[in-house]
Amino acid sequence: MKKLIFLLAIISSQLVFPQKSEINWIGFEALDDSLKVQEKPVVVYFYTDWCVYCKKMDRHAFKDPEIVNELNKDFYAVKMNAETTEAIEFDGQVFVNKQAENKRNGIHQIPLLIASREDKQFSLPAVLVLDKDFRIRKRSFEYLTSERMKELIKG
Template sequence: MKRSFFSSTNIILGLAFLLGTLQGFAQEVKWLTWDEAANLSATAENPKKVFIDVYTDWCGWCKKMDKDTFQNPEVAAYMSENYYMVKLDGEGKEPIVYKGKTYKFVPSGRKGYHEFAATLMQGRLSYPTTIFLDEELNMLSPVPGYQKPKPFLNIARYFGDDIYLEKDWNTYAGKPGK
């Protein structure tokens, strides 16, 4: 009896190899809640900075950034290594405690907003907005708007590698001074 290359065993082994190879390229970001990240930051031997993605369910650019930027293997690997990553619904209903103050949902118009999101975004409710905090949960900077992978990684490295302590953004980004 002649054996075909396309036997069920070969197909299964081939698919397993292919899935294993593709998995090596995909980097999954582990998103945390605010409480999880705050607890890790407070209790970790070597705490990381905290990154917050402020989004809403209805925001198309938020979904695009999730797909294009946060699932980019280079971005995902860098962020996972250097930050505790938090997803924060800008219209979430759960109270959040930050630096001893409790922030709550505020009904407004058809939906409303979360006070913590508004505080982090410095009153500018624009989605998506990404927030960078240091290891002690102090604000480094909000960054409003959709960011493609390469520019986003540039910003993330500026804070994640502590470049912000030595250079202002314009010098780092190669932009002429103002």
């Protein structure tokens, strides 16, 4: 009975309140826990503070109401600064930014592992679409307009 009341409260709040205007970004550690509760496709967005095209996507594509709604409803949306120096635990492993030890703008292990191009190069902005089993389905290594972002996440 409590589950039914909770479910009705969620549904009614969706009807009464307007759509959220921001994406519910989560980190890899939260993703690890979320995937254990409910399997869902994942969109991963790697950025840096200095990336001009990343900032432009943040202002445009990731503010588009259709994209916000789609990502919040059908995906786990992960946003990660590719240059973070924080250790991140995911799937029982700890990932770090080894490049930061001897490089000014070192790239963290996670983006290097899952978002490097076939020639092992990493470029920004990087957006990946993964299925519910965490297999990469689509990748983009360029600025995405709202229309191109919609194509990427729609299937």
